[in-house]
Amino acid sequence: MIEIIATAESYEQAKALLDNGADRLYVGGHPFGLRLPESLDLEQIGQITKLAHQREKKVTVACNALMHNEQIKKLTPYLSKLAELDVDTLSIGDPGAIFVLKELGFPLQFIYDGGTLATSAEQLAFWAGQGACGAVAARELTLKELITMQKMLKQPIEVQVYGPTCIHQSGRPLLTNYFNYTGGTAQAEKASELYLRDPKNENSQYPIVEDEEGTHIFSTEDLSLMGQLKLMVENGLDTWKLDGVLCHGNQFVQIVALFDEARRSIEAGTFIAESFCNRLAKIQPEQRPLGTGFYLKSPEDVH
Amino acid sequence: MKKIENKPEVLAPAGNLEKLKMAIRYGADAVYIGGQAFGLRSRAGNFSYEEMTEGVAFAHDRGAKVFVAANMVTHEGDARGADDFFKTLKSIGVDAVIISDPALIVVCFNAAPGLPIHLSTQASATNYKTLEFWKSIGLERVVLAREVGIEEIREMRRHTDIEIEAFVHGAMCIAYSGRCTLSNHMVNRDANRGGCAQSCRWKYDLFDMDNGEAKSHLRDGEPFSMSAVDLSMLHHLPDMIDAGVNSLKIEGRMKSIHYVSTVSNVYRSAVDAYCDDPEHFSFDPAWDEEIWKVAQRDLSTGFYYGVPTEKEQLFGKPRTIPKYTFAAQVLDYDPDTHIATLEQRNNFGVDEEVEFYGPGFTHFKQTVRDLWDEDGEPIDRAPNPMMTVTMTVDAPVEPYFLMRKK
Numbered sequence: 165m166i167e168i169i170a171t172a173e174s175y176e177q178a179k180a181l182l183d184n185g186a187d188r189l190y191v192g193g194h195p196f197g198l199r200l201p202e203s204l205d206l207e208q209i210g211q212i213t214k215l216a217h218q219r220e221k222k223v224t225v226a227c228n229a230l231m232h233n234e235q236i237k238k239l240t241p242y243l244s245k246l247a248e249l250d251v252d253t254l255s256i257g258d259p260g261a262i263f264v265l266k267e268l269g270f271p272l273q274f275i276y277d278g279g280t281l282a283t284s285a286e287q288l289a290f291w292a293g294q295g296a297c298g299a300v301a302a303r304e305l306t307l308k309e310l311i312t313m314q315k316m317l318k319q320p321i322e323v324q325v326y327g328p329t330c331i332h333q334s335g336r337p338l339l340t341n342y343f344n345y346t347g348g349t350a351q352a353e354k355a356s357e358l359y360l361r362d363p364k365n366e367n368s369q370y371p372i373v374e375d376e377e378g379t380h381i382f383s384t385e386d387l388s389l390m391g392q393l394k395l396m397v398e399n400g401l402d403t404w405k406l407d408g409v410l411c412h413g414n415q416f417v418q419i420v421a422l423f424d425e426a427r428r429s430i431e432a433g434t435f436i437a438e439s440f441c442n443r444l445a446k447i448q449p450e451q452r453p454l455g456t457g458f459y460l461k462s463p464e465d466v467h
Numbered sequence: 468m469k470k471i472e473n474k475p476e477v478l479a480p481a482g483n484l485e486k487l488k489m490a491i492r493y494g495a496d497a498v499y500i501g502g503q504a505f506g507l508r509s510r511a512g513n514f515s516y517e518e519m520t521e522g523v524a525f526a527h528d529r530g531a532k533v534f535v536a537a538n539m540v541t542h543e544g545d546a547r548g549a550d551d552f553f554k555t556l557k558s559i560g561v562d563a564v565i566i567s568d569p570a571l572i573v574v575c576f577n578a579a580p581g582l583p584i585h586l587s588t589q590a591s592a593t594n595y596k597t598l599e600f601w602k603s604i605g606l607e608r609v610v611l612a613r614e615v616g617i618e619e620i621r622e623m624r625r626h627t628d629i630e631i632e633a634f635v636h637g638a639m640c641i642a643y644s645g646r647c648t649l650s651n652h653m654v655n656r657d658a659n660r661g662g663c664a665q666s667c668r669w670k671y672d673l674f675d676m677d678n679g680e681a682k683s684h685l686r687d688g689e690p691f692s693m694s695a696v697d698l699s700m701l702h703h704l705p706d707m708i709d710a711g712v713n714s715l716k717i718e719g720r721m722k723s724i725h726y727v728s729t730v731s732n733v734y735r736s737a738v739d740a741y742c743d744d745p746e747h748f749s750f751d752p753a754w755d756e757e758i759w760k761v762a763q764r765d766l767s768t769g770f771y772y773g774v775p776t777e778k779e780q781l782f783g784k785p786r787t788i789p790k791y792t793f794a795a796q797v798l799d800y801d802p803d804t805h806i807a808t809l810e811q812r813n814n815f816g817v818d819e820e821v822e823f824y825g826p827g828f829t830h831f832k833q834t835v836r837d838l839w840d841e842d843g844e845p846i847d848r849a850p851n852p853m854m855t856v857t858m859t860v861d862a863p864v865e866p867y868f869l870m871r872k873k
Binding site: 280 | 573
């Protein structure tokens with residue numbers, strides 16, 4: 165069974181995503197969830213969960229922050245609320261949060277989302293041993309590695325099939341620091357969508373975002389595995405995540421709908437990758453090139 | 468009277484056997500090194516098993532410890548051979564291994580039961596529950612993420628008794644260590660497997676997109692950079708010690724003998740001074756003076772007293788720091804003639820102002836008045852690397868004293 169997971173930024177978008185093929189919505193909010201299209205509060209998460217459950221769909225709540233003492237202290241009441249709201253799964257990267265969840269003994273499942281640190285089947289097996297019912301794979305892995313890993317693991321590995329990926333997380337306000345140094349107006353400038361470019365690589369264009377947790381830098385390209393979906397399914401990689409952190413509203417819904425159509429077409433045996441790739445290119449935001457990131461590289465290419 | 472119950476260790480980096488010995492001679496209670504595999508410093512001189520064996524024997528003879536960093540984040544296949552590696556480390560008598568990857572932790576538990584494991588800073592431990600988690604798994608120590616503040620450490624100490632190691636000196640990642648793959652994406656080098664290209668220290672354009680046109684947000688020709696200045700908690704050691712830190716870590720397995728000996732010497736002296744008599748402790752300006760002789764960037768307190776501002780990043784022209792060069796190492800000294808035998812490390816000569824320093828925070832300035840080569844022939848300069856020379860010194864020196872010049 166192929167599962168499509170999509171980030172949701174609002175109740176309205178959640179509804180549209182469910183109408184258009186999402187099986188699971190990924191939501192969350194400050195200060196426990198990182199890099200989300202919108203920070204949602206518990207009430208919004210509750211409404212979205214109710215909606216999803218009415219349609220027999222699921223909700224994962226992002227608890228993927230690197231937590232400091234202050235967050236850990238607030239985590240217990242937050243998790244209690246989430247348990248009351250009957251959300252289905254949490255995504256956790258901080259071992260301290262896993263420890264808290266175990267202590268509480270809530271019937272809440274979690275997937276391990278360790279970002280850059282989830283790179284082998286043995287690691288993921290370790291987290292499965294700590295109770296994880298699945299795991300998010302690091303974006304720096306190749307498909308070859310992912311396929312090998314999934315064969316070795318009982319738990320599903322979630323693979324990002326669409327969207328930007330975070331390539332740097334700093335605890336520092338790097339934009340504010342720059343603007344303060346140069347005497348700019350940090351507040352106004354941070355409001356615009358900013359990019360970094362490495363002068364040695366003209367085509368580079370890395371989105372840079374500052375929030376309460378620090379600074380996040382994203383990849384130049386939006387990952388797309390549209391062309392590789394069939395290969396993934398044949399090899400047991402059938403948990404697909406679409407990340408709309410930089411792509412909002414209906415545009416993202418359309419992209420999710422296209423991946424849903426691709427799924428049905430694969431199931432029907434009529435999938436033509438080129439055709440779907442073309443259609444994706446047409447609805448893709450203009451300033452965001454599509455690419456396959458590390459997925460099609462050979463493991464030996466990166467060292 | 469205030470008494471220090473838990474005197475922390477001074478933990479120094481050692482890129483090779485010579486540095487290991489120097490760090491310990493200059494006061495380190497423990498050193499951390501890299502093996503031939505599974506580490507993150509592929510370009511630091513890493514230790515063979517034979518060198519490790521010699522290093523461990525040297526350390527243990529002097530009551531010091533040796534930790535081996537195996538902090539790579541492994542991909543499929545990378546962990547091959549790790550069981551033999553840990554087994555061998557244990558049989559050599561290594562005191563602990565530093566690991567961030569749980570796959571390697573499991574291999575280590577199985578292959579070398581009883582070999583203590585420290586969680587690497589790459590795993591970003593930032594709260595007390597995370598410390599408790601790793602304690603419950605069986606780790607003996609956690610190296611904290613550099614984003615943790617002093618108050619947070621105090622609170623961690625109240626909640627858990629696992630050993631806490633924290634950085635006190637050296638270069639810093641601007642990202643949460645381990646959470647940066649700039650190198651992977653920019654130059655196909657895996658930062659978490661030893662390939663970090665220091666992309667955070669590069670210069671970047673900063674712009675927004677206005678109808679497909681890039682509009683620059685750079686000002687005054689100042690490129691955007693994420694480069695951090697270095698960390699130094701030298702002025703705040705009482706805070707670190709009172710907060711309950713068990714190990715004070717100095718960064719820098721790639722650093723020179725001059726650096727490692729100087730920094731170890733200073734921290735040894737300062738930690739001893741505080742722990743011996745915390746109530747009457749006062750900061751010795753000579754420590755500061757020494758530290759600046761090997762500083763490579765401006766120094767700051769990182770996250771210990773709050774989130775770093777622009778003052779803790781390298782913008783504009785870097786501050787000019789007077790450079791000192793490692794000039795020679797003392798091989799021997801004759802107290803009757805006051806003549807020291809030296810091994811040259813950098814060109815120096817007669818009439819130059821130099822400085823000798825040795826373990827125990829000993830140092831004195833000296834003018835080179837005379838110089839002889841190996842055959843006792845007077846010479847003006849010592850131009851050849853590793854050549855043996857002799858000269859008269861005004862104060863006694865001992866083997867392994869070092870000589871630097873401006």
